[in-house]
Amino acid sequence: MKNKQVKNNVVVYQAKNGAIELRGDSVRETIWANRMQMAKMFGVNPQAISKHIQNIYKEKELIKTATSSKLELVQTEGKRAVVRSVEMYNLDMIIAVSHAM
Template sequence: MNKGEVIIYQAPDGNTRLDVKLDGETVWLNRQQMADLFDRDIKTIGKHINNALKEELEDIPTVAKFATVQKEGNRNVERNIEHYNLDMIRILHSFCFFYKNKPYNTLIL
């Protein structure tokens, strides 16, 4: 993996597409990307992230900020957005699977 490399994941049904960051030998997704991936509300994802940080991942570094360019009106704005590594994605995968029996797109973890 190259530092800062981005790969594109597209669900088999073509409805979900994510630009996944690769850095430090792990993948990184932001909250919105995880909400899209698991077909959940971003507030639900935030709740599960907070629980995971308190209960399961308190001593493991799982969060990094990446500069992300987003379009706001007619201009492009660069913001530092929190992204979560594969450890967090795996925890959220289990939360989303067990808390709501609803099909969703998933990466092979």
């Protein structure tokens, strides 16, 4: 990661291949990222992130209910808005994945 900017409640990290926006959670004092965002952040494919997350939970390094949350995100596909359920991971998981790399 190259640069970090904080604006309001959004943290923006500059990766080698572009900007990645991570949502800040001031109540829980954390940030949230999905597997695709982590893959971009660390310059790997999403399957590698999935493997590390599975291993972290399998080894009980982190507890799933404390480090993940399903969020509904609205994505524009063509001219219509589609709601997708996306698994998000907090800063604890992001750090654990970075150590597993």
